[in-house]
Amino acid sequence: MSGERLSAEQTERYQAHLTLPEVGLAGQQRLLETSVLLVGIGGLGCPAAQYLAAAGIGKLGLLDDDIVERSNLQRQILFTVDDLGGNKAEVAAARLGGLNPDVELVPIVDRLAASNAAGLIEGWDLVIDGSDNFATRYVVNDACVLAGTPLVTGSIYQFEGQVTVVDSPLGPCYRCIFPAPSPEQAPCREAGVLASLPGVVGTILATEALKLGIGAGSSLTGRLLLIDMRETSFRSVRVRRDAGCALCGDEPSIERPTAVALCREPTD
Numbered sequence: 001m002s003g004e005r006l007s008a009e010q011t012e013r014y015q016a017h018l019t020l021p022e023v024g025l026a027g028q029q030r031l032l033e034t035s036v037l038l039v040g041i042g043g044l045g046c047p048a049a050q051y052l053a054a055a056g057i058g059k060l061g062l063l064d065d066d067i068v069e070r071s072n073l074q075r076q077i078l079f080t081v082d083d084l085g086g087n088k089a090e091v092a093a094a095r096l097g098g099l100n101p102d103v104e105l106v107p108i109v110d111r112l113a114a115s116n117a118a119g120l121i122e123g124w125d126l127v128i129d130g131s132d133n134f135a136t137r138y139v140v141n142d143a144c145v146l147a148g149t150p151l152v153t154g155s156i157y158q159f160e161g162q163v164t165v166v167d168s169p170l171g172p173c174y175r176c177i178f179p180a181p182s183p184e185q186a187p188c189r190e191a192g193v194l195a196s197l198p199g200v201v202g203t204i205l206a207t208e209a210l211k212l213g214i215g216a217g218s219s220l221t222g223r224l225l226l227i228d229m230r231e232t233s234f235r236s237v238r239v240r241r242d243a244g245c246a247l248c249g250d251e252p253s254i255e256r257p258t259a260v261a262l263c264r265e266p267t268d
């Protein structure tokens, strides 16, 4: 803790945090010193990035190599028709730049894969995975567990969402919970998504990251949050570390981020 005081502008900006007992001056200073890498600036990444920037996260990495397409505008709320064809990370950084000058925005135009994951997450205090595919989710999990970096990971499907926090060795990793992707988890084709669902789930990703940054409350480590917006239902189930997990188990065999086979086509 630096013990530095906030400027008059910062005191005004973060007033609602400063009066919140769980945050206060110490918590706000901690957020201003925290770096978060956001993997994927899509439906989940847009709202997560917006809240983290507003909250005063010190440094925010925005990783995506995709361009903004018209079909994204139904749910990816940082983008407008003027942004079509632009890189998502760069457009998001430009948009968020006007929100909070305290935040160092780092657009990273790249695609995270097994070969570059360790390098991309190196140096960040915390990682949020808001990517739209299982291949990336396993690789981010591997890189974070191997580096000892806490990970907030979420996914969406039609009206449903899932969120957990991987903070190994305090709890299970993504592979403990989902040892192998099922065809249902990894649909080969786009399954559709309700416009506001990624807003719900992405905001929870940001909330878990802020709590980890502040050190307040209890995180979703060891719990899997299951959201079903058809019924507007939220429930969490306990998940445990698997002693046989190839990554974080007692005799791990995975020594570097490893791609998994995905998207099995039906055989019949």
Ligand SMILES: [Zn+2]
Binding pocket: 172, 173, 174, 175, 176, 177, 241, 242, 245, 246, 247, 248, 249
């Ligand atoms: Zn594991």
